[in-house]
Amino acid sequence: MKRKLVMATLSLSLVFSTYTVSAETLSSIKEKKEKNRSEQTEKQGELKKNQNQQDHTLDQIQKLESSIDKTLEDIGNKKESIQKTKASIEKLKKEIDVLKKRIKERDALLKERVTSMYESGGAVNYLDVVLGSKDFGDFLDRVFALNVIAEQDKAILEEHKQDKESVEKKKGQVESELLSLNTDLTELEGLNQKLTDQKKQKDALLAQLETEEDHLHDHIMQLDETNELLSAQEAAIKAEMERAKREEEERKKREAEARAAAAAAAEKARAEAAARERNKSNSGGGSSSTPSPTPPPAPTPAPAPVSRDFIMPSQGFITSGFGNRSAGMHYGMDIAQGGSTVPIVAAASGTVTRAYYSSSYGNVVYITHFINGQLYTTLYAHMRSTPAVSQGQSVSQGTFLGYQGNTGASRGQHLHFELHKGPWNGSKSNAVDPRPYLQ
Numbered sequence: 001m002k003r004k005l006v007m008a009t010l011s012l013s014l015v016f017s018t019y020t021v022s023a024e025t026l027s028s029i030k031e032k033k034e035k036n037r038s039e040q041t042e043k044q045g046e047l048k049k050n051q052n053q054q055d056h057t058l059d060q061i062q063k064l065e066s067s068i069d070k071t072l073e074d075i076g077n078k079k080e081s082i083q084k085t086k087a088s089i090e091k092l093k094k095e096i097d098v099l100k101k102r103i104k105e106r107d108a109l110l111k112e113r114v115t116s117m118y119e120s121g122g123a124v125n126y127l128d129v130v131l132g133s134k135d136f137g138d139f140l141d142r143v144f145a146l147n148v149i150a151e152q153d154k155a156i157l158e159e160h161k162q163d164k165e166s167v168e169k170k171k172g173q174v175e176s177e178l179l180s181l182n183t184d185l186t187e188l189e190g191l192n193q194k195l196t197d198q199k200k201q202k203d204a205l206l207a208q209l210e211t212e213e214d215h216l217h218d219h220i221m222q223l224d225e226t227n228e229l230l231s232a233q234e235a236a237i238k239a240e241m242e243r244a245k246r247e248e249e250e251r252k253k254r255e256a257e258a259r260a261a262a263a264a265a266a267e268k269a270r271a272e273a274a275a276r277e278r279n280k281s282n283s284g285g286g287s288s289s290t291p292s293p294t295p296p297p298a299p300t301p302a303p304a305p306v307s308r309d310f311i312m313p314s315q316g317f318i319t320s321g322f323g324n325r326s327a328g329m330h331y332g333m334d335i336a337q338g339g340s341t342v343p344i345v346a347a348a349s350g351t352v353t354r355a356y357y358s359s360s361y362g363n364v365v366y367i368t369h370f371i372n373g374q375l376y377t378t379l380y381a382h383m384r385s386t387p388a389v390s391q392g393q394s395v396s397q398g399t400f401l402g403y404q405g406n407t408g409a410s411r412g413q414h415l416h417f418e419l420h421k422g423p424w425n426g427s428k429s430n431a432v433d434p435r436p437y438l439q
Contacts, residue, residue: 026238054213089174314335333434363385385402
């Protein structure tokens with residue numbers, strides 16, 4: 001009786017311990033979910049700020065592109081003006097050549113005139129012409145002729161002077177215009193380079209912001225996925241608690257039925273012994289020196305079959321164990337075997353936490369277990385195709401989950417198996433070496 005009381009107390013203690021651990025785990029999961037939600041809100045704010053910066057940068061880029069287009073248009077116009085000015089210069093050069101030719105001809109004429117004047121004595125020659133008149137009419141004719149010659153000389157000198165001034169003026173104008181246009185062109189090309197450099201910087205900033213946006217989206221998606229997993233684990237733990245509770249009630253029921261059956265059998269044995277004793281007394285007519293037979297002991301229930309908490313989840317060789325590798329920490333063990341249909345089974349009874357496709361794990365199944373009051377999580381990764389079980393499904397030890405495959409971040413067909421003493425988390429702080437649990 002005392003032994004039964006101790007066993008019942010231990011069983012009750014184990015149940016309470018299970019629920020206490022579960023409550024603590026659920027509380028921890030809720031805290032992580034709240035923390036993730038807070039981080040999501042923060043990252044969403046960063047994402048909004050990033051997108052506003054992108055909008056502002058895009059606006060600046062559009063303005064720069066507009067300025068660059070305007071500058072390029074101005075550069076084109078300046079180049080066209082330069083071409084026109086150069087054409088004008090070529091035309092002017094021809095005009096200057098004509099003027100130079102005329103100036104040269106006048107220079108020769110004036111030189112000849114000056115030489116003639118020098119040789120004839122200059123102004124005295126004019127006096128001789130006047131004094132040599134035959135009469136007054138001849139005198140007037142000679143004076144008029146001299147005036148005409150003087151006016152012609154004056155006109156030649158004036159034209160000569162104007163042509164020279166015109167040549168210098170036109171030459172100065174076009175050279176100044178060409179210099180101004182070249183200066184404007186240099187400034188425009190410098191402005192274009194500056195605007196182009198600014199646009200390159202803005203393009204680089206936009207690319208950086210887009211990269212940051214991708215990282216933020218990935219981070220938010222990871223947080224979403226983690227929260228989904230946490231919610232799934234929360235639901236699976238509750239389901240496991242219910243399953244543990246049902247199993248405990250069924251176990252108590254079986255024990256009660258076994259005890260009742262044993263008590264009934266004992267009572268029946270006593271009744272049969274008492275009946276035999278009465279029959280013997282009645283037939284002997286007196287007391288007998290033969291001692292009363294001892295009633296047979298009550299039958300004990302057959303012991304439950306002994307089974308391992310965890311079994312090997314698949315067949316094959318362990319190609320990589322738990323621990324550090326050159327690429328980093330390996331949080332599970334890899335089991336590989338050739339063939340297209342190498343089955344994967346549940347290492348223990350439990351509730352499917354998640355069954356989906358992950359970019360890293362490929363087709364993967366998470367299962368939550370309660371074994372001897374301890375919460376465990378097992379993970380089965382890189383399966384060939386969609387898992388054969390679904391989220392929330394209750395599975396027994398040995399339930400078929402899928403086949404070994406090569407999905408996700410995998411190199412060759414195998415099963416990547418993880419065992420976590422507690423819930424799964426992103427840092428895998430609860431991961432343990434599965435081998436000792438599978439011996």
